[in-house]
Amino acid sequence: MSKADVLLGLQWGDEGKGxxxxxxxxxxxxxxxxxxxxxxxxxxxFNGIKHVxxxxxxxxxxxxxxxxxxxxxxxxxxxxxxxxxxxxTLGVDVKTKLLISKRAHLILPTHRxxxxxNEASKGxxxxxxxxxxxxxxxxxxxxxxxxxxxxxxTKEFKEKYTALVEKHKQLxxxxxYDYNLNELEPTWFEAxxxxxxxxxxxxxxxxxxxxxxxxxxxxxxxxxxxxDIDFGSYPFVTSSNTICAGACNGLGIPPNKIGNVxxxxxxxxxxxxxxxxxxxxxxxxxxxxxxxxxxxGSTTGRPRRTGWLDIPxxxxxxxxxxxxxxxxxxxxxxxxxxxxxxxxxxxYDGTIIDYLPxxxxxxxxxxxTTTVKGWNKDLTAIDNKDKLPAQLMDYVRFIEKATDTPIxxxxxxxxxxxxxxxx
Ligand code: GDP
Ligand code: IMO
Ligand code: MG
Numbered sequence: 001m002s003k004a005d006v007l008l009g010l011q012w013g014d015e016g017k018g019x020x021x022x023x024x025x026x027x028x029x030x031x032x033x034x035x036x037x038x039x040x041x042x043x044x045x046f047n048g049i050k051h052v053x054x055x056x057x058x059x060x061x062x063x064x065x066x067x068x069x070x071x072x073x074x075x076x077x078x079x080x081x082x083x084x085x086x087x088x089t090l091g092v093d094v095k096t097k098l099l100i101s102k103r104a105h106l107i108l109p110t111h112r113x114x115x116x117x118n119e120a121s122k123g124x125x126x127x128x129x130x131x132x133x134x135x136x137x138x139x140x141x142x143x144x145x146x147x148x149x150x151x152x153x154t155k156e157f158k159e160k161y162t163a164l165v166e167k168h169k170q171l172x173x174x175x176x177y178d179y180n181l182n183e184l185e186p187t188w189f190e191a192x193x194x195x196x197x198x199x200x201x202x203x204x205x206x207x208x209x210x211x212x213x214x215x216x217x218x219x220x221x222x223x224x225x226x227x228d229i230d231f232g233s234y235p236f237v238t239s240s241n242t243i244c245a246g247a248c249n250g251l252g253i254p255p256n257k258i259g260n261v262x263x264x265x266x267x268x269x270x271x272x273x274x275x276x277x278x279x280x281x282x283x284x285x286x287x288x289x290x291x292x293x294x295x296x297g298s299t300t301g302r303p304r305r306t307g308w309l310d311i312p313x314x315x316x317x318x319x320x321x322x323x324x325x326x327x328x329x330x331x332x333x334x335x336x337x338x339x340x341x342x343x344x345x346x347x348y349d350g351t352i353i354d355y356l357p358x359x360x361x362x363x364x365x366x367x368x369t370t371t372v373k374g375w376n377k378d379l380t381a382i383d384n385k386d387k388l389p390a391q392l393m394d395y396v397r398f399i400e401k402a403t404d405t406p407i408x409x410x411x412x413x414x415x416x417x418x419x420x421x422x423x
Pocket of ligand 2: 013015036130132223227236237273
């Protein structure tokens with residue numbers, strides 16, 4: 001009997017989860033996505049190829065690993081088909097290596113319209129959603145109206161689809177939202193037809209049998225802990241549980257079958273979309289991080305907001321996930337900074353605190369930072385821990401001490417090879 005490891009982002013997403021899953025895949029038999037959907041954009045780089053995955057797990061390029069899209073994921077058939085087409089062009093054997101849960105929910109064209117209508121109605125208070133229909137699809141799931149992958153194979157599929165769309169039309173008329181569904185539906189149904197070549201299965205049975213037979217499973221998180229529906233900066237969050245417990249719900253893994261919990265974070269912070277961001281740098285330094293780090297969304301192309309590393313927020317994410325090891329990404333981006341700041345505490349309305357409180361609205365909370373010396377050295381060609389500059393090792397040790405959690409990998413570039421093992 002084995003246990004499943006979970007890999008997840010500890011900040012506001014885009015920490016580099018895709019890269020690390022790809023690096024770790026050779027040690028696993030199965031890679032499984034457990035939540036989120038095409039709001040995710042996971043980037044992999046190897047042999048000069050850069051590839052962005054949205055719904056498909058980042059283990060898909062490995063020749064034998066099985067990749068599972070779990071019940072907790074929401075699937076847009078149109079985006080899914082595009083992803084598969086791109087992989088088929090690269091010669092990836094998607095048909096045998098990809099398994100899809102019958103319980104995964106479908107994103108309908110009207111879910112996307114509702115996402116857009118809802119955001120438009122919020123005006124300046126909008127969430128900054130990726131407009132992929134994520135919120136409305138999860139609302140239909142918890143509201144017990146949703147359509148699932150398993151429904152595709154039933155005779156009533158079209159009927160169920162029509163009934164749900166009728167409900168959505170009423171909501172859209174409430175929003176006074178203009179749309180032309182006739183333009184969207186044919187492509188959606190073509191994609192549904194196409195998807196039927198793939199394997200729809202009861203992934204919870206498959207995964208639990210795999211655990212019993214000692215297979216190694218890695219659950220791949222999407223988004224980040226600070227976007228979690230319960231523990232993130234609500235309401236500026238996504239609509240799923242992005243934390244470790246989400247892997248239990250989203251795959252049918254019992255909690256006592258979770259092994260290592262790998263937490264991924266950037267050496268600084270980014271956030272895309274609206275919502276509070278305590279260490280945000282709305283100045284030249286923030287712009288410098290954005291430009292050097294190429295901090296523009298993998299899914300939407302939007303500029304990402306940038307700021308220094310936030311230790312209280314990181315400790316919070318480590319706590320709610322039960323993180324057993326950390327991996328620090330994009331260390332190379334800080335190479336050009338003479339000094340680096342780290343937020344260690346907050347001033348919360350006059351009181352100094354070292355934890356993430358309920359309210360992180362900038363009206364209440366100011367980051368308190370400490371300054372450390374930068375390393376001022378290009379890291380991108382370094383291939384061994386012993387060659388890392390002393391100041392970077394100090395930065396690593398500072399974070400390990402502050403979080404009481406070991407850092408097992410430091411990433412120094414987007415390529416698979418630019419990965420330093422620390423232990
Ligand atoms: P994910 O959503 O967590 O998988 O992350 P994204 O793919 O959205 O964003 C991470 C971006 O950083 C991608 O463009 C990666 O190719 C890139 N990246 C990952 N690790 C590193 C690193 O250590 N250094 C640099 N320079 N880029 C990295
Ligand atoms: P990966 O997996 C970064 C953000 C959106 C918005 C909020 C809600 O690549 O790290 P949604 O479309 O989910 O309703 O948007 O969440 N968001 C992400 N930010 N990385 C992601 O995924 C994200 N997925 C959603 O920008 O603020
Ligand atoms: Mg991303």
